[in-house]
Amino acid sequence: MRVVFAGTPEAAVPTLRRLVDGPHEVVAVVTRTDAPQGRKRVLTPSPVAAAASELGLTVIKAARLDDEATAAVTAQHPDLGVVVAYGGLVREPLLSAPEHGWINLHFSDLPRWRGAAPVQRALIAGDETLGACVFSLVPALDAGDVYARLxxxxxxxxxxxxxxxxxxxxxxxxxxxxxxxxxxGTAHATPQEGGPTHAPKLTIDDGRLDFDEPAERVLARFRGVTPEPGAHTTVGGSRLKILSARPADRADGLAPGRIAQGDDGVLFGTATAPIAVERVQPAGKGAMDAAAWWRGLRIDDPVAGA
Known part of the structure; x- marks a missing residue:
């Protein structure tokens, strides 16, 4: 089949490469326009754009799938569209342009966690089993019939x-x-069953750690927001990004938010057991070991969140 692929972040690249290695022809790749990156805000191609160029594929860059992008895709006469985290909705008439429509790789077990941040929201919620599925795109968000799951x-x-x-x-x-x-002609899709939950895009505020919560909830949020938008707190009025954390070896109490040096690292108290923080990034500085940050801290009795 003639396949058009749409995707933007690094998570979409493995599927693109797998399709190129298969028996079908990837006739074009649709990705978001170049975005400013780094402190100097240099316009940089998306990971999918970079991979597509390396593979010698036709690249269509579009901030959204408007009339111009639709015309460019339709001109390729695709049999099928494949989407992995493009970052925008596929609407009519583009939705019906390929003979076999569009399929989407979504990183959850639909209908759980429909939306832009399924993995992040699942981890924050404490889900122990995550998943992915391939479903048929329909006008409603992430609501199509499912072909395969893992x-x-x-x-x-x-x-x-x-x-x-x-x-x-x-x-x-x-x-x-x-x-x-x-x-x-052997594919079979089944309707989604059960009530959906939703996974809206994360904001910077979603990364704020609340040390008044139990340790397992603090660590669940840390996992869900790492690496983006990043876990953070405030110490002495300055923002502190938490880059690496884990359960502490010691189980004795440390008041919520209190920070102390322990045998297994820098400890942050929670509503239950403390957590050990291993890497941090203070405001305006580079990443460093939490122990080095602690040694340079000039605050008596520091409290996270203060």
């Missing part, structure tokens, strides 16, 4: 970045199998 149980302290990477590679094979089945 379950994934992440390691205990895997972050959203770790889980997305794992699901991206596993999901690439899932997509390729569905594309093969659609080409062979």
């Amino acid at each position: 379950d994934y149980e992440p390691p205990a302290m895997a972050t959203a970045g770790d889980v997305l990477d794992a699901l991206a590679h596993r999901g690439a094979y899932l997509v390729a199998d569905v594309v093969d089945a659609l080409a062979a």
Whole structure:
């Protein structure tokens, strides 16, 4: 089949590469326009754009799938569209342009966590089993029939970045199998069952850690917002980004938000047991070991959140 692929972040690249290695022809790649990156805000191609250029594919850059983008895609006469985290909605008439419509790799077990941040919201909620599925795009958000699913149980302290990477590679094979089945006429999709939950895009405020919560909830939020938008708190009126954290070896109490040096690192108290923080990034500085940050702290009795 002639396939048009739409995606933007690194999590979409494994599926693109898998499709290129398969028996079908990727006739064009749609991705978001170049975005400013770094402190100097240099316009930088998306990871999908970079991979597509490396592979010698036709690249269509579009901030949204408007009339111009629709015309560019339609001109390729695709049999199928494949979407992985493009970052925008596929609407009519583009939705019906390919003969076999569009399929989407989504990083949750739909209908749980429909929306832009399924892995992040699942981790914040404390879900122990995550998943991915390939479904048929319809006008309603993430509501189409499902062709294939997979379950994934992440390691205990895997972050959203770790889980997305794992699901991206596993999901690439899932997509390729569905594309093969659609080409062979053997694909079968089933309606989603159960009430949906929703996963809106995260904001910077979603990364704020509340040390009045139990340790497991603090760590769940840390995992869900790492690496983006990033876990953070305030110490002495200055923002502190938490880059690496885990359960502390000691179980004795430390008042919520209180910070202390322990045998296993810098400890932050919670409503239950303390957590050990290993790497931090103070405002205006680079990343550093939490122990080095602690040694340079000039605050008596520091409290996180103050």
